Amino acid sequence: MNKITAQFQNKNALITYISGGDPSLEMTEKLIYKLQNEGVDLIEIGIPFSDPLADGPVIQEASQRALKAGTTLKKLIAKLDKIQNRVEVPLILMGYYNSILNYGEKEFARDISKAGISGVIVPDLPVDERADLFKYLAEFDISQIMLVTPNTSEQRLKKISAKSSGFLYCVAHLGTTGDDQQGIYPELETYLNRVRKTAGELPLGLGFGIDGPEKAKKIIDYSDGIIIGSALIKVIQAGNNEDEMLNNAGQFVKSIKSKL
Numbered sequence: 001m002n003k004i005t006a007q008f009q010n011k012n013a014l015i016t017y018i019s020g021g022d023p024s025l026e027m028t029e030k031l032i033y034k035l036q037n038e039g040v041d042l043i044e045i046g047i048p049f050s051d052p053l054a055d056g057p058v059i060q061e062a063s064q065r066a067l068k069a070g071t072t073l074k075k076l077i078a079k080l081d082k083i084q085n086r087v088e089v090p091l092i093l094m095g096y097y098n099s100i101l102n103y104g105e106k107e108f109a110r111d112i113s114k115a116g117i118s119g120v121i122v123p124d125l126p127v128d129e130r131a132d133l134f135k136y137l138a139e140f141d142i143s144q145i146m147l148v149t150p151n152t153s154e155q156r157l158k159k160i161s162a163k164s165s166g167f168l169y170c171v172a173h174l175g176t177t178g179d180d181q182q183g184i185y186p187e188l189e190t191y192l193n194r195v196r197k198t199a200g201e202l203p204l205g206l207g208f209g210i211d212g213p214e215k216a217k218k219i220i221d222y223s224d225g226i227i228i229g230s231a232l233i234k235v236i237q238a239g240n241n242e243d244e245m246l247n248n249a250g251q252f253v254k255s256i257k258s259k260l
């Protein structure tokens with residue numbers, strides 16, 4: 001079975017997002033170990049980018065800190081490559097298409113495969129784009145996780161689920177990451193049931209705006225797993241030094257896991 005799909009078997013997967021290189025690549029490494037020790041099922045790592053369209057302020061700032069620290073895609077991949085023997089939890093890279101194009105699509109697929117990365121999310125690359133990237137990811141056996149939203153039509157849903165592997169990323173509401181203004185999205189159950197019918201066996205991961213354990217508890221039954229980014233980055237940032245940051249991350253993950 002696909003390494004990512006396997007993580008959803010208990011239907012309560014926890015996926016955490018961190019921005020690669022925020023505040024340094026050394027901290028990314030330590031955070032990966034910490035999250036892994038606390039039992040997260042998948043880690044999504046963002047490729048820092050200067051113009052991240054889908055991201056709200058928390059992740060935009062995380063990206064800025066990473067860029068300021070000199071993080072590049074090359075350095076990020078080199079770091080992940082170096083630590084792969086100590087990492088058991090599957091890793092997913094999230095990045096905008098431009099960064100990948102600049103790196104070279106084939107080189108990207110080849111190098112991340114060598115670094116042991118299991119999947120990729122490219123939020124600004126539409127399913128019907130004839131990008132070589134799709135071909136290379138398949139060639140190197142890397143899952144291509146695609147996004148759907150409550151507005152995605154039935155026809156596109158079919159196309160997207162057919163092309164997605166690992167899991168299907170269901171965006172909980174329209175807007176940017178970290179936007180928790182909407183409380184519990186009213187049509188969530190209807191939306192996910194509709195997606196489930198079309199997606200078949202593909203696990204559903206729900207993300208955007210899940211800000212803590214209470215919300216996690218309320219929505220976990222609708223999907224097979226949840227994705228948390230901004231809320232985790234906020235608690236990490238609240239630490240005054242590395243130890244506090246790591247400790248905060250651990251406590252936060254514990255508090256979520258206890259509800260799943």
Ligand SMILES: O=P(O)(O)OC[C@@H](O)[C@@H](O)c1c[nH]c2ccccc12
Nearest residue numbers: 017054123177178208209228229230
């Ligand atoms: O931050 P939130 O609201 O918890 O949402 C998850 C999200 O951060 C992460 O999956 C992500 C970060 N950047 C993205 C861009 C597109 C899709 C998803 C993402």
